[in-house]
Amino acid sequence: MKNKYQRARILIIDRELSKGKTVKTQEIRRLISQAGINVSLRQIEKDLEHMKEDLPIGYEAPLSYDTRRKGYFYTDPNFTIQAFGLKSEDIMTLLFYARTLEQYNGFKIFENILKTIEKVIDNSGIAKNTKELVADRTLLQTEKIQMSKGVELIQPILKAILEKQIIEFNYQKFEDSNPSKKLLSPILLKEDKNYWYVIGLVNEKNTPTTFALDRISSLIITNKYFTPPSFDFDNYFKYSFGITVPDTKPIKVILSFSEFQGNYIKALPIHETQKIIKDNKNELRISIQVKPTYEFYSKILGYGSDVIVISPRSIAKEIKQQLQTALKNYK
Secondary structure, three states: OOOOOHHHHHHHHHHHHOOOOOEOHHHHHHHHHHOOOOOOHHHHHHHHHHHHOOOOOOOOOOEEEEOOOOEEEEOOOOOOHHHOOOOHHHHHHHHHHHHHHHHHOOOHHHHHHHHHHHHHHHOOOOOHHHHHHHHOOOOOOOOOOOOOOOHHHHHHHHHHHHHOEEEEEEEOOOOOOOOEEEEEEEEEEEEEOOEEEEEEEEOOOOOOEEEEHHHEEEEEEEEEEOOOOOOOHHHHOOOOOOOOOOOOOOEEEEEEEOHHHHHHHHHOOOOOOOEEEEEOOOOEEEEEEEOOOHHHHHHHHOOHHHEEEEEOHHHHHHHHHHHHHHHHOOO
16 A cells, blocks of 8 residues: 555445445545544545556456546445455355365365355355355255365474474374384375375485375474475376376376267366377277376276276286276176
8 A cells, every 4th residue: 555544545435335325525535534534535536546446456446436426436336345356256256166165164274264265255245145146055066075084184284384394293004003103394285085195205305205194193293394395296296196106107008998988088088198099989099198006097997898908018917907806706
């Protein structure tokens, strides 16, 4: 703001215009003076112009002047700068986002985000019937996320990441009978198939290590600090099909899908490296670059008879063996 009283003056102007009436500059001046702020009519005109600006410091207020009534009014009755200059469509977007976040109900950190959104919406001046309409569960329904063990650790670990603090915890692997103590410089929180993981550096190693939150206990945020490394996690996970990233080079895998399944694969690619090789009435043939892991094989096996591994032969052989093992379970 250009001076310490401008924000206060604009809030008073907005309060009156948000009532849906036409307000004269003389009336605005009187109300501002009642608040103990000396102001000229010229300054009020400048404030009104400032409210209409679309600059980063402006509000894009839908202000108009009624020549007959000789006063200003909002052409959008739902507008208010109390919602930080948000337009009606912006508020609708926030309402939509709030509904989608409800799938994480029970996750403390997401509850805080929802509360923040609700505060903005409550101060937005949006029509009550519009708010109730979007809040109707029959309008939008998302998949219900089952809360896995360890989600209560998301907030403290996120704080440790932001504050660059080393964390200490006990970690219980499925294959080990006793937990082991770990010291980790946390860098990233990642969700995969409704499970949460923290990724960081152990003993200042250069290669990241991944820990599942559901196997962490006795978490402590230490008073030791670390310098975050420059690490490209987008590239790190580029060739993975989940949370596991083996220390190997990616390989090219060619898959042939049935025409029916191919339509879904074209609409929603199975991997970011997906490229279409052949597309006709008989098949959709694609290539992907991947580091094969348990998650990769599970994904391919999930397509059943609608997919054939063309190459490499080693991947096709592994899929065949797993299918044969599964078939034996039904004999």
